[in-house]
Amino acid sequence: MRGGCAGSVSGMDSAPSPAPGAAPAPQRIGVGILGGGTVGAALVGLLDERRAEITARCGTEIVPVAVAVRSPDRPRPGVPAGLLTGDAAAVVADPDVDVVVELIGGTDPVRQLLLAALAGGKPVVTANKEVLATHGAELFAAARAGGADLLFEAAVGGAIPIVRSLRESLAGESVQRIMGIVNGTTNYILSRMTTGGSGYADALAEAQALGYAEADPRADVEGHDAAAKAAIMAGIVFGAEVTAADVHCEGISTLSAGDITFARRLGHVIKLLAIAERVDGDAIAVRVHPAMVPEDHPLASVRDSFNAVFVEGDACGELMLYGRGAGGRPTASAVLGDLIDAAANLRRGAATGPGPTAPARIHPIGELRAAYYLALEVIDRPGVLAAVAGLFGRHGVSIRSMEQEGLGDQARIIFITHVACESDMRATLEDLRHLEAVRQVGSVLRVIADE
Ligand code: HSE
Numbered sequence: 485m486r487g488g489c490a491g492s493v494s495g496m497d498s499a500p501s502p503a504p505g506a507a508p509a510p511q512r513i514g515v516g517i518l519g520g521g522t523v524g525a526a527l528v529g530l531l532d533e534r535r536a537e538i539t540a541r542c543g544t545e546i547v548p549v550a551v552a553v554r555s556p557d558r559p560r561p562g563v564p565a566g567l568l569t570g571d572a573a574a575v576v577a578d579p580d581v582d583v584v585v586e587l588i589g590g591t592d593p594v595r596q597l598l599l600a601a602l603a604g605g606k607p608v609v610t611a612n613k614e615v616l617a618t619h620g621a622e623l624f625a626a627a628r629a630g631g632a633d634l635l636f637e638a639a640v641g642g643a644i645p646i647v648r649s650l651r652e653s654l655a656g657e658s659v660q661r662i663m664g665i666v667n668g669t670t671n672y673i674l675s676r677m678t679t680g681g682s683g684y685a686d687a688l689a690e691a692q693a694l695g696y697a698e699a700d701p702r703a704d705v706e707g708h709d710a711a712a713k714a715a716i717m718a719g720i721v722f723g724a725e726v727t728a729a730d731v732h733c734e735g736i737s738t739l740s741a742g743d744i745t746f747a748r749r750l751g752h753v754i755k756l757l758a759i760a761e762r763v764d765g766d767a768i769a770v771r772v773h774p775a776m777v778p779e780d781h782p783l784a785s786v787r788d789s790f791n792a793v794f795v796e797g798d799a800c801g802e803l804m805l806y807g808r809g810a811g812g813r814p815t816a817s818a819v820l821g822d823l824i825d826a827a828a829n830l831r832r833g834a835a836t837g838p839g840p841t842a843p844a845r846i847h848p849i850g851e852l853r854a855a856y857y858l859a860l861e862v863i864d865r866p867g868v869l870a871a872v873a874g875l876f877g878r879h880g881v882s883i884r885s886m887e888q889e890g891l892g893d894q895a896r897i898i899f900i901t902h903v904a905c906e907s908d909m910r911a912t913l914e915d916l917r918h919l920e921a922v923r924q925v926g927s928v929l930r931v932i933a934d935e
Contacts, residue, residue, distance in 0.1 A: 513827040515531070517552070518597060524563065525563050546823060546824070576597050576600050590615070605630045607835070608634050621725045621727075638816075641713070646717065660761060664758040666793065671790065672788050673705070674756065677744045682741075719840050726844045750857075755786070758771075759775075768845065792804055853904065856930060863895075864890060876899070878915070880908050909928070
């Protein structure tokens with residue numbers, strides 16, 4: 485299938501030269517694309533639209549050779565029918581495929597396909613957070629062994645250059661904490677609840693109608709999508725293997741309109757955050773949960789389906805990366821950047837540095853220290869507040885502020901605590917659930933940067 489060589493690019497400043505003694509550089513880079521959905525079609529489109537610029541930039545033409553899909557007989561808008569095939573393994577093994585781009589998603593059969601590509605020394609570009617957050621260590625080991633690139637800019641934050649910024653631009657930085665809004669669906673839902681006054685169910689239905697949320701929205705609303713991205717970011721920032729199983733994960737499906745209203749009244753907005761931070765020297769705490777974010781924090785202004793990652797480093801101070809976290813063309817843009825990198829590296833006979841090589845020491849969630857918001861529904865009668873406050877005191881959790889709203893002969897009490905240990909807060913909640921005057925323990929939210 486390999487065609488003639490690309491137009492002359494000699495003299496292009498940005499075109500890399502092969503290293504002395506390296507194997508001859510390919511005259512044309514053939515790309516095998518696994519997955520022909522919206523991102524795959526957008527990638528084929530961008531490769532066509534930008535052909536001249538891409539050739540100039542990497543010194544060689546990048547040409548799609550095949551697109552593997554489940555039903556190759558079904559036409560795909562934007563993908564020439566002649567590229568479609570049903571055999572993904574054959575695409576990986578095709579000698580005309582120099583780089584494998586994986587856009588299928590999930591772990592099976594993707595893991596085997598990627599391992600086969602890397603074992604054959606073929607660079608892999610993937611947008612698949614799940615396979616990286618589950619089998620990252622194995623895939624990085626295969627990339628090292630095969631001397632091949634494993635690039636995944638599109639796996640976190642779509643078009644936003646988060647991976648490259650964390651891995652390269654901030655390589656010399658001592659990062660203390662990253663906090664990301666890395667799931668557009670949940671950010672859209674929370675934005676609608678905050679500014680549109682919608683309840684959770686209506687906001688979710690709206691997100692589904694707009695195509696942000698899947699028919700089965702659990703991966704997004706229960707935080708699993710964000711947890712995979714948190715694991716990937718933590719691995720890069722802290723240079724250690726972190727898997728999705730290491731990430732404490734809570735979603736947004738139990739949040740009420742009342743929580744949103746109270747948060748606003750207290751000068752906060754509620755966001756689903758993916759947080760990775762260094763604790764006690766070399767331990768890493770990684771978690772995903774809804775949190776109250778002060779309205780003047782940069783993350784509070786990230787609305788609708790946009791994503792952002794806020795980084796706190798020793799020398800760089802605070803910075804934030806912001807943009808589109810999903811969608812065909814935004815995600816394809818990040819894939820294309822990786823593809824150009826992989827092509828340039830192939831021409832140089834080099835590969836991007838290895839991934840993490842040692843497991844992280846994960847800080848247990850029970851030892852987290854945070855301030856908490858807690859909504860309680862109680863019977864409104866003398867002595868109830870004293871009994872409730874007594875339980876906080878018994879577990880060493882100090883109350884910072886309290887507000888009561890009447891609901892007939894019931895009342896809702898909102899507490900904000902000082903910074904406390906998570907295990908003490910959990911013990912308090914357990915006792916509160918057994919207190920006869922407590923009708924319901926509502927949402928429990930951590931409060932960001934509150935003291
Ligand atoms: N479902 C994700 C989101 C995009 O809503 O941001 C893919 O990770």
